[in-house]
Amino acid sequence: MSQPIGKRLRMRTVFISDVHLGFRGCQAEYLLDFLKSVETEKLILVGDIFDLWSLKKSLYWPAAHQEVLRTLMKLSRDGTEVIYVPGNHDEAAREFCGLLFGDIQIHRQWIHETLDGKRLLVLHGDEFDGTVEFSGWLKHFGSFLYDRMVEVARFVHFMRRRLGRPYWSLVSWLKHTVPNAMTYILAFEEAAAKEAAHRGFDGVVCGHIHRPELRTVNGVLYCNDGDWVEHCTALVEDRNGRLGILRWTEHAQLGTVPSINAEVALDPAA
Numbered sequence: 692m693s694q695p696i697g698k699r700l701r702m703r704t705v706f707i708s709d710v711h712l713g714f715r716g717c718q719a720e721y722l723l724d725f726l727k728s729v730e731t732e733k734l735i736l737v738g739d740i741f742d743l744w745s746l747k748k749s750l751y752w753p754a755a756h757q758e759v760l761r762t763l764m765k766l767s768r769d770g771t772e773v774i775y776v777p778g779n780h781d782e783a784a785r786e787f788c789g790l791l792f793g794d795i796q797i798h799r800q801w802i803h804e805t806l807d808g809k810r811l812l813v814l815h816g817d818e819f820d821g822t823v824e825f826s827g828w829l830k831h832f833g834s835f836l837y838d839r840m841v842e843v844a845r846f847v848h849f850m851r852r853r854l855g856r857p858y859w860s861l862v863s864w865l866k867h868t869v870p871n872a873m874t875y876i877l878a879f880e881e882a883a884a885k886e887a888a889h890r891g892f893d894g895v896v897c898g899h900i901h902r903p904e905l906r907t908v909n910g911v912l913y914c915n916d917g918d919w920v921e922h923c924t925a926l927v928e929d930r931n932g933r934l935g936i937l938r939w940t941e942h943a944q945l946g947t948v949p950s951i952n953a954e955v956a957l958d959p960a961a
């Protein structure tokens with residue numbers, strides 16, 4: 692296994708979700724680069740790690756996807772505490788809550804306590820689909836249109852990489868541009884924050900809507916770790932207990948040695 696030269700980023704906790712292994716849009720190479728570049732005490736997988744919906748349609752399982760799975764298993768064997776909270780695309784794993792998959796613990800929800808004692812409710816987020824006002828966007832989300840958009844985005848991504856241009860997410864751009872999408876996103880964020888407040892938590896960590904975010908919503912900390920289809924982001928808690936969003940496409944240089952050091956800026960309000 693090739694290791695990046697230089698220091699690895701050292702974190703207390705790393706949250707990732709919406710990896711969608713088994714789906715063509717999964718950016719497994721970026722994720723592998725990230726996993727090899729970061730050392731963390733706890734790794735929390737916040738759902739949609741596997742895309743069983745996509746795998747049911749067509750069996751797609753390239754070597755890089757197998758390598759992600761192998762790396763996660765190895766991390767848990769080698770002492771990283773790995774928690775897996777399944778999502779809606781890997782809902783079948785919810786039957787195994789309370790059990791171990793290798794050394795990986797599977798839970799329906801998780802409570803994370805930050806270094807400074809804040810209690811965060813960790814769940815995938817599809818729980819809020821029923822409570823948010825449905826816009827046109829949600830009906831398309833995860834459906835045919837979304838798949839086609841990801842295919843176009845992959846092509847744009849490929850071309851830009853060949854031209855040496857920085858990473859750019861078409862889907863992210865569309866979500867910012869389509870007004871209904873923003874309404875849906877805000878409703879989702881409010882529903883998640885409301886649930887956390889209602890249950891007496893200081894904040895919530897989720898994924899699901901493929902939109903990284905870290906902000907206070909009605910007095911509650913709302914953290915969304917993003918995804919590895921479009922944004923390639925992780926929510927991290929560094930060893931001083933500070934939370935931030937890492938955007939790996941900005942740090943990683945695929946095919947070269949990543950320039951990783953301890954002073955990679957955390958991006959607290961992306």
Ligand SMILES: [Mn+2]
Pocket residue numbers: 738739778779780815817898899900
């Ligand atoms: Mn989901």
